[in-house]
Each structure stands twice: as structure tokens, then as C-alpha cells.
Amino acid sequence: MALLPILHYPDARLHKIAKPVEQIDERIRTLVKDMAETMYDAPGVGLAATQVDVHERVVVIDVSEEGNDLLVLINPEITWKSDELQVYEEGCLSVPGIYDKVERAAEIKVKAFNEKGEAYEFEADGLLAVCVQHELDHLMGKVFVEHLSNLKQTRIKTKLKKQAKQNM
DSSP: OOOOOOOOTTOGGGGSOOBOOSOOOHHHHHHHHHHHHHHHHTTOSEEEGGGGTOOBSEEEEOOOSSSOOOEEEEEEEEEEEOSOEEEEEEEETTEEEEEEEEEEESEEEEEEEOTTSOEEEEEEEHHHHHHHHHHHHHHTTOOGGGGSOHHHHHHHHHHHHHHHHHTO
16 A cells, blocks of 8 residues: 555646546555545545546545544445535645635435445435535545635635745
8 A cells, every 4th residue: 555645736637527437446446545545644534536646536535533434435426415505614635724614415315336346325414425525526626615715715725835835
């Protein structure tokens, strides 16, 4: 297993749309293991392949307190969203140090494949629903700050560019 470098906003590669996984093979299983290790090390509760510059529909999530309940979503699809919305303060491994409130569906239904190639479905609410929607946004080339006002987006870009210069 290996830690993968995480792309940081506003890197243009974060805006690429991920392609469906054609075959769930050893390459994809290795990617899943490396993404999980990277997410836990960061530490985070979710990571999309787009964030590690792999533009395929793969997501890992673990919202458990203990960090021992890994959820693997390959070619995930949200099949239903509630009309009820919830607001959560979100952060992102690709937007370090930035947190803001985002409104999303309170409940969702999802279908995906696991790393063994088995299809499954589940319902989610609370943090898991937020996390799934956040990570699936990444697969569509969208970062959570793009749910915010243009003014906030500009401030965040400026702040992150300044931080990047200081870290050079």
C-alpha cells in the first residue's frame, strides 16, 4: 500500500469528470487500498479518486468514530434524494483548512459496487449522506467550495494560493 498525493484546490485536475470503472480488477483493488490508507492518514472521512489524480469513479468513505468501517463505492450512483435538505459544515482534503456550510439532501439512496465487484444498495442520512454527496461531486469535477458564493470562492482561492507560496 502507498500514500497517494492529494490534489489541492484550485488545481484544474479536480475539475475532470471521472469515467466509469470498466473492470474491477487487481489495479482497482490496489487503488482502493491506497486511497483508504491516504484517507486515514490525512485524516479524513472520504476520498474520491479524482482527488488523487485518478479519473475513475471510485470513492472510499469511513464516517465511523473508530475509523474501522470502510465503505467502498465503485461506479456509485445516487438513485434518490429527499426533498428535505440539511446544512452541514464541510471540509475537504483538497481544500485544507477551509470549512463552510453546504446545503444538501438530508437522505439519499445509493447503488454501487464494492471492491469484489458485488453490486449493493444502501440508504444514508446525516454525515454519511453528506459525505457520499460530497465525494460524488468530486467524481463530477466539482469541489464543495463551488456550492458557496463567488465572493467566498475568490477568498478561498486567494488564501490557498498564498499558503502554497509560503510552503514553497
